Amino acid sequence: MGNADSTRWNDHVKARTVEQCMQLEITVFTERDLLRGPLTGGTLTLGTDLRLGVVIDTTGEHERLLGLQWQVTDLLGTTQTFEQWIVLTYVRPTRGTAAWRFQCPSWRGDESCGRRAAKLYLPSGDRTFACRQCWGLVYRSSQASGTYQASYRRMVGQAKEAGIALADAGLDLDAKDGAKALRDLVEGR
Numbered sequence: 001m002g003n004a005d006s007t008r009w010n011d012h013v014k015a016r017t018v019e020q021c022m023q024l025e026i027t028v029f030t031e032r033d034l035l036r037g038p039l040t041g042g043t044l045t046l047g048t049d050l051r052l053g054v055v056i057d058t059t060g061e062h063e064r065l066l067g068l069q070w071q072v073t074d075l076l077g078t079t080q081t082f083e084q085w086i087v088l089t090y091v092r093p094t095r096g097t098a099a100w101r102f103q104c105p106s107w108r109g110d111e112s113c114g115r116r117a118a119k120l121y122l123p124s125g126d127r128t129f130a131c132r133q134c135w136g137l138v139y140r141s142s143q144a145s146g147t148y149q150a151s152y153r154r155m156v157g158q159a160k161e162a163g164i165a166l167a168d169a170g171l172d173l174d175a176k177d178g179a180k181a182l183r184d185l186v187e188g189r
């Protein structure tokens with residue numbers, strides 16, 4: 001799926017993180033027992049301001065059909081309405097407990113993803129909910145490599161010993177540039 005919103009980061013495309021997305025969790029429906037029926041509808045708010053109109057068709061035996069509708073107003077004040085239908089399946093694993101799962105509704109060409117997921121994601125600026133794999137999302141904590149994290153921790157330790165106030169240095173420590181600047185700073189003293 002598109003990654004036009006990904007930002008460049010030291011010549012690597014920095015993957016979007018799950019934290020940057022609206023997250024639709026299956027528990028929203030199961031905890032309120034909304035999948036048992038009869039036909040339910042209502043509104044659901046995700047994050048601070050994404051209001052979803054929701055319809056659930058509960059007539060299927062092992063499946064439910066979830067209809068979502070929402071509106072997004074862009075910076076120019078233009079409002080667009082989006083709609084998406086998502087199938088929910090009751091999964092009975094050979095081990096573990098049975099549970100409801102979304103079937104990822106994403107399409108690539110003629111093939112649908114169909115992965116069973118407990119969460120679907122809507123990246124900011126995009127118009128469909130899909131699974132983490134379809135959007136290529138990573139968790140923020142996994143974005144830095146192990147090596148980078150180890151050297152980063154070592155440098156932070158050195159900086160503390162050297163009495164460098166990081167806030168004063170104005171470093172963005174989440175970026176590799178920040179780590180390099182920190183290294184220069186520590187080694188330069």
Ligand SMILES: [Zn+2]
Nearest residue numbers: 104113131134
């Ligand atoms: Zn998917």
